Amino acid sequence: MAEVKPVARPLSPHLQIYRWSWTMAMSIAHRVTGTGLYLGTVLIAAWLVAAASGPAAFDTAQAIAGSLLGRLVLFLYSFSLIHHMVGGLRHFVWDMGKGYDPETRMNMAKFSPVVSGGLTVLIWIAALVLR
Numbered sequence: 001m002a003e004v005k006p007v008a009r010p011l012s013p014h015l016q017i018y019r020w021s022w023t024m025a026m027s028i029a030h031r032v033t034g035t036g037l038y039l040g041t042v043l044i045a046a047w048l049v050a051a052a053s054g055p056a057a058f059d060t061a062q063a064i065a066g067s068l069l070g071r072l073v074l075f076l077y078s079f080s081l082i083h084h085m086v087g088g089l090r091h092f093v094w095d096m097g098k099g100y101d102p103e104t105r106m107n108m109a110k111f112s113p114v115v116s117g118g119l120t121v122l123i124w125i126a127a128l129v130l131r
Contacts, residue, residue: 022109030087033080040077075124083116
């Protein structure tokens, strides 16, 4: 019987090989915020269940959401929602065949966290002022 020798195949490059870029970071951030949205949606569902369960459960849920830690979680959830939306809009522009040149692609990636952070802060300021 003939002996079969393994064929040397090229290895796939890993993160250590690639030069870190804004588009790579925003791709990872888009995935992280998507995961955060799943977790935050579970918290919102728990809040809705508490609201349907009666005044005692709702008061407990409101106390947790109104605490410093609860507000921080809500702020991060709203940032995740807006950042994920801005990343989706960036991909929508690419789906239309625009913004593929390196400068535009990099600028869109750089401005994503700036726009997301700015919109999040504006929405929270508006919510606190209108409250």
